[in-house]
Amino acid sequence: MKNKVVVWGTNAENEKVLIALELQAEANKVILYTFPEALAPEEFVNKMMGDWRDGKPVEFPEGHTMLERELSVTDSLLPDDLKVDRGDLIQRAQTEWHFAVLSAKLHTVYQQELAEFKEKVQALSAYDSKVWDSLKTFWDKVQSQSRERNLFREHADNLRDNINGLFDDLKKMRSQVQSEFMETSKGVYEEFNKALDDIEGRIAAGGAKLNSVFEDLKQMQRRYRDARMSNEHRNQLWDRLDGAFKKAKERKFGPSANEGSIADRHESRMKGLNDAIKRMEESVRRDEEDLQFQHKKVNTTEGQLEAQIRMAKIKMIDERLSSKREKLAEMQQTRSDVERQINNAKDKEAKRAEKETEKQKLEAAKEAAKSEIAASIKTKSDKDDTLFEAATSVIGDLLIDALDTAKAVASVVAEKAEEALEKAVDKAEETIDKAVDKAGETYDKSGG
16 A cells, blocks of 8 residues: 555646645645646656655655645545546545554554563563463454454564564573473472382381381372472372382282272272271260260369369360361361262273274274175186285275274373264274275276
8 A cells, every 4th residue: 555646637727736645644644745747847757656656755846835634534635726637546545544544543552552561571570471471462463453454564564573572582581480490390309209219118128117108108199289390290200109009009918909990999999988087087076075075074073173184184185186177187088089080080991991892893894894895806706816905905095094093082182082982983984884885896897
């Protein structure tokens, strides 16, 4: 879109004049230049039509006039005393320039927002994800306006370059934070590994040292949940922690301690938990009854010494009861965690079983298709041996595709597994049907 227009026209005295219009979008103004024909020789006109409209400087002759006008949607770009032969050019320029003014205003607004982001980023002493998210939202907004061409390319490019610069600054800060986090994670990881080395040594030694291993492992598991570590360190530690639990169980309860599915082991743990919770609840109930009894006896005591003994007893029971209630709450929380683990394990096992069943169906369908095609071909003459090889080749790639599709299900995230599995099975069955049909077509074409 040009911001300059040059046309021939006439003035109020009906004299021929060269008219030049220049838009100043940021100021919402149009500068009008007029040159009498005598001041506009061919060379000057060519420069105005070419160089000046392209933004190159052109020296104006003395005697020209200049008029500054507000750009309006309704009023003409030209005053009433100027007429032009190509009024459509003036009308088109007026329409386009109004859009250009609005686009310039939008660019100005975005420049102000950009300046605010620059101040925020410069004021940061460390990476801030909220600033990153806000800047990304701003960039998405600029991109949307650019795609709809509500911003001129040079404006959009300028905003993009500046925004990318801010993203680069934030990335450097984030990289520093990540580097510090990885150092912290490494330290936590090594601390856990050192503790696990000690625990695994106690497991290997067995005997009385084994008694406290399970409690230490549980405490470590709780610390593990709250520890700040990278996913890589976290996954590696979990494998060691889980392995230590299994070794301890096997050492204490024998080789069969880790047999059965994960869900079975969780349920076995749940059974022990429920028994322990019942015992703890019964113990709490007895202490509450004892506490209630002691409170009643205080009111009927004879002498200060007896009263002091009763109060000391009440305090002991209170503290014991408080400790038991705290322990009971932990056990109940653990039960909730185990219940969740059981449900998750059962879901995973069900999905694995379903995948295995479908895989077996696909294998069976593949073998059935091969057998059917082979049997059909072998009913022909011995000369069809070559044809059998050709038909097998035809279905080979299709059947492999079917199996690959089924295998791909295993890599799908859990929440999408069922949907992906159904699609994979349908696709595989469709592929096998096509394989059989294709082989038949090949056979028919051979003249069988």
